[in-house]
Amino acid sequence: MSQYETHSISPRSHFSDVVLRRLSGLATLSEREAALVLAMGSQRQVHNSGAELFGEGHLRGRPKVLLSGWACRCRVLPDGRRQILTFTLPGDAIGLCRRPSPAALSTAVALTKVVTADATTLAEAAFEHDGQYEGLASAVSAAGALDDANLLDQIVRLGRHTAHERMAHLFLELRWRLAAVGLASESRFPLPLTQEVLADALGLSIVHVNRTMQQLRRDGLIETRSGYVEILQPQTMAAICDFSPPQVGRPLERDPRAADPLRPIA
């Protein structure tokens, strides 16, 4: 689980190149903007697994970006049932929103050991009105659109997908999102989650997650090994669950290598 961190791009130095990679995949950043993103890494904070990163109903904290580790946004019902709304992956923002809403709509929780950076300067730059950070503005905006798209995908998964489709779809989403920050190869990605966490994300019981996963293995669609998932037949799987990566941002003017983030990992 926690060996995940040792696989990120630069194990011991700043992780903030993950954020840079994420944002520059969404818009072209000037050197000044890139420098601003990298400079964020100085205000780091480490949280243990289970720590609350952003509280529901509390006054808004400062926005953060996730440098390493996995987190989620979730809601807990009075009787203990939990629903994970979205996973937050390295390079993703937490509480970065131009709305000055005083209440976070959900609780952000660390699912592994997590490193965050303060994103206040990023937020201020991206939301500047004078156009001096155009690239950042459109990158942050596109990241927000992707977050929205992921929420809608989650609704469709929970409402109209079978257990198999849900799991296949989620795995493909995670592969795609991780690939966008260089953390997944074409077929392999880290999955530092217990089956209980997967259950809470997919709206299933732990036992049924276990059996569904076995079925995917028996069908030759995936393999799992030491905290990693290998997708053996991406096309078949995408066909089964009707997965397609969200089309957000600038479809045409974008760097062709960035069009399929699953290729140029090298």
Add this chain to the structure above:
Amino acid sequence: MSQYETHSISPRSHFSDVVLRRLSGLATLSEREAALVLAMGSQRQVHNSGAELFGEGHLRGRPKVLLSGWACRCRVLPDGRRQILTFTLPGDAIGLCRRPSPAALSTAVALTKVVTADATTLAEAAFEHDGQYEGLASAVSAAGALDDANLLDQIVRLGRHTAHERMAHLFLELRWRLAAVGLASESRFPLPLTQEVLADALGLSIVHVNRTMQQLRRDGLIETRSGYVEILQPQTMAAICDFSPPQVGRPLERDPRAADPLRPIA
């Protein structure tokens, strides 16, 4: 179903006071802002039930507000399964978002006969940077936050609620949202939807929606009559499904009468 429209506030004149009522419940509007909102009513458009109001993947149309009738945002799977993401009620916006994303993330469809107005001027005013429409800006922002909150509620419903809880929770949400625009009394609200539409929203089959609804009736929680739902025991129902109205906006400085939109209907 379509007699719903005859119950809105001003049956034959402009419906745009619905939008004004909605936005002024979220922030204090100046007279100039109120006039701007009312002026939107001039560019009206009528759509029949089933019409597509905003297409997925298409280039962004102009933003609209719903003056009367019900619509929804939905996704359709290749095999015909449909998931309704959210309901769009009178006073709600469609495609009103400061993100210049070229692709709508879902399809907006009219569920009844619907009247919309062009909201381009509203969008431009609310997103002005020079602070001359502060009230509009914060009202539109709060409306967006409420939309987000409804999406998250939908995820929890689909992921972790039983069929009964889902239906009870959705009914309470609809009552609350309709009350905010003066279209629901404390216990009664219009529900111009077929059971098939409810099924697509709740992630259930038509048959099971039917049986769940009967159960709610037998339990003495609701009554249904000619396109209306009457909630007989709001407290019990809210306790069953853990419903609480979203806390968004300015909790303190707000007009106390607006705090509980279910009271001051008169």
Add this chain to the structure above:
DNA sequence: CGTCTCCTTGATGATTCTCAATGCGCGTGG
């Protein structure tokens, strides 16, 4: 070596779906 967490498995039951048929209201055309 004991304990803890997590994964796995079996058995049983509840929830929910599918298929199929019936009824009911309503408009339409004969």
Add this chain to the structure above:
DNA sequence: CCACGCGCATTGAGAATCATCAAGGAGACG
């Protein structure tokens, strides 16, 4: 006026999916 069709609500029966309960196993760690 009445038969007919159509959309929608309702009901029954049977099956599939998924949850719950309970127990065992494998690995990590002190």
